[in-house]
Amino acid sequence: MVFRCELKKVVDDTYDIEIGHGLQKQLIDDLKGGLTGKKRFAVITDSIVEGLYASDILGMLRDAGFSAEMFVIPEGEKSKTRKWKEYLEDAMLEKGFRRDCAVIAVGGGVVTDLAGFVAGTFGRGVPFINYATTLLAAADASVGGKTAVDTPLATNLIGMFNQPDKVYIDIDTWKTLPRQQIANGLAETIKHGCLGDRELFEYLEKNVGRIFDGDVEACEYIAKHNCEVKYNVVMQDERESGLREVLNLGHTVGRAVETVSDYELYHGEAVSIGMAAQARLGEKYGFVTAEERQRVEALLERAELPVRVPEYIDKVALVKKLYTDKKVRDGKLRFVFQKGIGEVVQFGENNFAKEIAEDEIAAVIAEM
Numbered sequence: 001m002v003f004r005c006e007l008k009k010v011v012d013d014t015y016d017i018e019i020g021h022g023l024q025k026q027l028i029d030d031l032k033g034g035l036t037g038k039k040r041f042a043v044i045t046d047s048i049v050e051g052l053y054a055s056d057i058l059g060m061l062r063d064a065g066f067s068a069e070m071f072v073i074p075e076g077e078k079s080k081t082r083k084w085k086e087y088l089e090d091a092m093l094e095k096g097f098r099r100d101c102a103v104i105a106v107g108g109g110v111v112t113d114l115a116g117f118v119a120g121t122f123g124r125g126v127p128f129i130n131y132a133t134t135l136l137a138a139a140d141a142s143v144g145g146k147t148a149v150d151t152p153l154a155t156n157l158i159g160m161f162n163q164p165d166k167v168y169i170d171i172d173t174w175k176t177l178p179r180q181q182i183a184n185g186l187a188e189t190i191k192h193g194c195l196g197d198r199e200l201f202e203y204l205e206k207n208v209g210r211i212f213d214g215d216v217e218a219c220e221y222i223a224k225h226n227c228e229v230k231y232n233v234v235m236q237d238e239r240e241s242g243l244r245e246v247l248n249l250g251h252t253v254g255r256a257v258e259t260v261s262d263y264e265l266y267h268g269e270a271v272s273i274g275m276a277a278q279a280r281l282g283e284k285y286g287f288v289t290a291e292e293r294q295r296v297e298a299l300l301e302r303a304e305l306p307v308r309v310p311e312y313i314d315k316v317a318l319v320k321k322l323y324t325d326k327k328v329r330d331g332k333l334r335f336v337f338q339k340g341i342g343e344v345v346q347f348g349e350n351n352f353a354k355e356i357a358e359d360e361i362a363a364v365i366a367e368m
Contacts, residue, residue: 013163013238017142019223021216023170024053027104027131028060036127036165038102040067042092044115045106046075049133052176054106057131061104069095073114077263080110080150082158088118099123102165108134109141109267113159116147120162127165133173135185135211136268138223139192142167143230144247145238154324155255161239169227171219179304180266182212186303187250187268189222191275192229194296195249198342200225201299208302242350245327249336249344250275253365256321260313265306272305273368281356281364282337287345295341309368319362327353333361 018026031041041061045054050072061068071091073079092101103126105115112130119128132138148159174182186208193201203221204211210218236243254274258265265273279293288296297307309315327334334353337345347354 013145015164015166017167017169017227019169019171019220019227021170021172023131023168024057024060027057027129027168028064030166031061031066032064036102036129038100038127039065040097040101041069041104042088042095042097042101043068043070043104043106044073044088044111044118045070046073046079046108046111048075049107049111053131053133053170053173057104057106069097073111075110077110077150077258077267080114080148082149082151085114085118085149088114089122092118092122097122099126101126103128104131105129106131106133108132108137112137112141113147114149116145116162116164117149117159120147120160125162128162130164130167132167132169134177135174135182135222136188137185138169138171139185139188139226142169143227144234144244146240150259154326155259157324157326169223171216171223174219175214179212183304184266184268186211187272187275187300187305189226190296190299190303190305191249191271192226194275194338194341195246195336195344196229196232196342197225200229201341204303205295205299208299212304243352245352246336246344248327248353249338250278252322252325252327252333252335253277253318253361255325256318257309257313259324260318260321261310264312265310269306272300272303272307273309275300276307277361277364277368278335278337280368281335281361282345284360284364285337285354287337287339289340292341296338307368309365315362315365318365319358322358322361329355333358335361 043058058070073084103119105112145161145163147162148156207218250271254271257273258270279296282288283293332355335356339345
């Protein structure tokens with residue numbers, strides 16, 4: 001006997017990304033207007049953002065008549081783990097949170113990744129909102145709904161696709177970022193220019209200094225273009241069945257460098273090294289010219305980002321770590337490559353990554 005369960009459904013995960021300045025009041029007004037349909041909120045943040053923005057948002061929630069509690073993780077990539085996900089879930093349960101709640105992530109990419117994953121599994125799924133406070137989060141975490149944790153064996157392979165109810169990109173929060181964190185976010189922005197927006201790349205070549213200076217027009221420009229590049233990819237391939245892999249440009253080497261450095265390097269700094277590596281390997285294949293490769297490296301350096309593997313990193317361990325990349329298939333390394341500036345190479349129908357022999361990338365890493 002066979003009993004067939006017909007469970008076909010259409011899901012509308014549409015949401016807004018609001019780019020602006022001092023958006024805390026807008027967040028509260030949206031919640032009053034029924035954005036999530038909930039009246040109890042778990043504010044998840046990190047040890048740095050807690051005092052800068054999250055405490056104020058918590059107070060505003062309570063002043064507006066909502067029930068709210070704050071949950072704080074240590075700042076940094078080392079907190080994006082199953083251990084800290086478990087901590088947040090247990091802490092929420094101890095405070096009496098159940099399915100009648102929503103999550104508000106206030107912070108950078110680690111916070112939004114982890115909080116989005118918590119929201120996706122807590123009570124089998126509750127609504128969540130991202131309030132991005134870093135340029136990196138604005139560039140990388142605002143669109144797409146990929147949430148995950150890292151493990152010693154793999155990066156971002158334990159997670160789920162979970163779309164927020166809304167994203168707020170508060171450009172005013174960038175004013176409190178150290179210069180190194182601005183550079184950190186610029187790596188993902190440059191990546192977007194390389195893979196899908198030549199105009200953005202050329203704008204950065206002329207105006208990258210204005211981002212460090214906090215120029216409002218320049219910051220708004222890159223925030224908008226970052227969202228557009230990611231949206232144009234994600235709308236075609238939400239669950240990374242093919243095209244969405246292009247957003248991993250530079251990440252095969254980048255994520256490995258980040259992990260082998262024991263997170264001494266920021267994510268963007270590691271991605272910058274990965275971008276330089278794919279450009280060098282891409283030049284050998286003829287995907288970019290020597291001039292284009294030099295332009296990529298020059299822009300990364302102008303953004304105060306590294307393009308060489310630090311001396312303290314064990315290059316043998318680095319090559320071995322490449323095999324934990326999520327694009328690996330049947331034990332084979334696969335790389336995404338930019339095509340000139342502003343496009344990516346396509347290797348077949350819905351195939352945007354090329355198998356690379358270990359000795360090829362090892363040679364590039366050795367020369368870096």
